[in-house]
Amino acid sequence: MENAQHGILVTYGENINVLSNEIINSVTSLSMTNISHSQIMGNKIYENDNGIYLNNANNTIISNNFLSNITSSGIYGMKGFQNTFADNSIENSDFAGINLFDGMDISVMNNTAFGNKIGLSFSGMTNTTIQGNFAYNNVNDGIYAMGSNYSIVNNEAAFNDIKGFNLFINDSIVMDNFATFNGYGFFLQNPFNVEMINNTALNNTFDFHETHPYTPPTISAANNITVAEFSPAVIEWVATDEDPSMYYVFLNGEQIDYGTWVSGLSNTITLTGLEPGIYNVTLLVKDMGHNAATHTVWLTVTNQPPQIISEPDDLQIEESQLDQSSIEWIAMDTSPNQYQLFMNGIVVDSGNWISNASISFSLDNLNIGMNNITIVLSDSLGLFTVSTHYIKSSQIDQLSVRTFSR
16 A cells, blocks of 8 residues: 555454555554454554554554654554554654553563664553563664553663663563663663662663652643633643653543643643633643642633624615525524524514524515614523614615624
8 A cells, every 4th residue: 555545544343453564655554443352463664654553452462563764653552451562663753663652451572663763652551561672773762661560671772862761660670671872771760669670781871860859840820711702712831840741631620631741831721612601621730750730720701692703795686686585694602592583673584593504584575675684693591692784675775784792
């Protein structure tokens, strides 16, 4: 497969075998979501935006694949459990050769990562085995791990520019690993209950380095924000810490966003489409030492009457064209209710209206002369908007539109 938008795309499956494919120059090479008990083996993937992408893959084997020149990560896995990544070779990815996030009971064994930004990257993992891997000539780190209950055994990291082993872990064992010709051989940040056994570091700029920052991040943001209905709510925040890691955003207790953050850099949270009410927006930030800080912003969205976003101009029209002509309105509201259409003070149409959908009125029964066409739009909160237009048939005249809200 070559020059495709999606090479192989699988959503919801079990016992799927993806074997010995060659995918070149595609946007998404191999994407699998919500799969289990499957095999991804012997594939060759070159010059693609994304390599192998796994989201919520479980009890799956990813082995003997070769990936080269991937714009993001060679192999990316999120929220999987009991998966095995073995004997893969990944080179020249713009981020990580293998990048795993929020997984559990994962085995990563005998993989080779060369020339990536990071060789092997693990964030938020638990009960993970990293064994027998070779990470060399990567731009930043050979092996990066953050989380708990790691078994990091018999790996080699060599000629990585910054760190051979960059570890932010607790309740873990690090044994029989070899680091040579890196910036730092073994760099441990705030380790807790970590056993370092029989590891070797040779010819690194710094063979072993260990730090213990226990100061949590600080957050600067507003405490209360008020916006009008239909307007976006923009919350700006800045956090500071020596070793920033991840942030998480919660709306009324439900996570709506997450990502990495940079100390001292301004960030924004933008919320749209919220109905009138009061909302709890909570920001959680963490650093590499597992320290955390939270900040809550109380967001108030105030009621507004329906907003007309498209409406007819006043116009003049020949009598012969009336049966072929109509006018329409489009309005928006988070709780639309009823509309009424008046012609010269008499109700000619009414019903329910839908936000961002058109309301149309035919002119085939228009009176000869000047006509007053008025629409009244209400929402479920009792707020309403009135818009009046003048249409004259058989004569040339033009009056301005008059619109008011209450």
